[in-house]
Amino acid sequence: MIALLKRDLRLALRAGGGFGLGLAFFLIVVVLVPFGVGPEREVLRPIAPGILWVGALLAALLSLDRIFALDFEDGSLALLATSPLPLEAAGLVKASAHWITTGLPLTLAAPFFGFLLLMQPEAYGYLLVSLLIGTPALSMIGTFGAALTVGLRRGGLLLSLLVLPLYVPTLIFGAEAVRRGAAGLDASGALILQAGITAGCFAILPFATAAVLRINLR
């Protein structure tokens, strides 16, 4: 498992654009929003948590189709399926690698982008925590979606259509936690529910991912 994780991380780093592209995309989204809605503090401040969450979600979506596509094309996915490592574990590792290359950098960078959107100072901690809890779920759900569409020629657009509705609960609780934190309310309820969703995703979706991969490799 660890060997596979290392291999995936190395591939993501050396192929270029693993860390960089997602972050750059996130930055562009954050920069474009003030152009769209205006630079006033009273406009930007209330929508900052939502923009940051939606931006992180879209940035995570960008790199999803690469999770399995290359391995599927050069046949290493078939090798993985026949290896002693259960395919469920392989799915889990793929999701973890995706999180380390996209979710983690996004989480760490998000507070800096919060400055750009003039976010309330009290909300930074909540933003960091909610992204830290929520982005693993995004990676796991995305891995499932990527496994669903791996055999398709034009899977990219379909992947977004399949995955984005599944992101709804995570997004709601994540953005809600930050909003409550910014307003000085108690955000622990939203954070706990979000942690529950993440835990549930990691409990169920590796099995669904493996089942779907087996069907696609048939």
Next chain:
Amino acid sequence: MSMWEYANPRLFMSWTRSVLPWTFGLAGVCLVVGLVWGFFFTPDDFRQGSTVKIIYLHVPSALMAINAWIMMLVASLIWVVRRHHVSALAARAAAPVGVVMTLIALWTGAVWGQPMWGTWWAWDPRLTSFLILFLFYLGYIALWEAIEDPDTAADLTAILCIVGSIFAILSRYAVFFWNQGLHQGASLSLDAEKNVADVFYYPLLVCIAGFVLLFVALVLMRTRTEIRARRIKALQARGQHA
């Protein structure tokens, strides 16, 4: 003889052939009776006026939009467990009907909301859940369309349906957490004390029966079409080999 034998495609075709016209006929009768009764022979509501009558389209279609998804879930589970092809095809056949029901519910809701709430759309939990349900339907149908091999498509969509159901339920409760709504509570619960008044209740039940029958009839018809399409494909494949 067990109930599963009715899922044999040949038997399915033969019993649906005789059942289908009756379901369509009964659905038509129920809808005509329910809607005419509802529209012309019930009083106006003292606060909502005649707009209350949109309930005869709104509630049954919303009910069927959810039940169509549940039916797809059950059919998907049957396909995954017992691998009856008819079941997978029925799930596929139900999806577009479910989409249309969702759209009817959203549309009639908007038409009613305009005079009553003063807005076509509000980010109310129920409305939002329905919009999300609509997106789930779209993804499901798109996945069916995208995959060429029919068995792979059936397997993948079945798993998507099962996983999607979990997330649809999660989204529903998440949405309630997110925003308090304008929408009134359930009006037809069997155990509730405060339901819709009897004058509206009985025609509404007839309309619901009509929508259920219409859904069953449409799904049976579309499943028959799918089976025929599958047969044609098999014949063509055989023709090419010969």
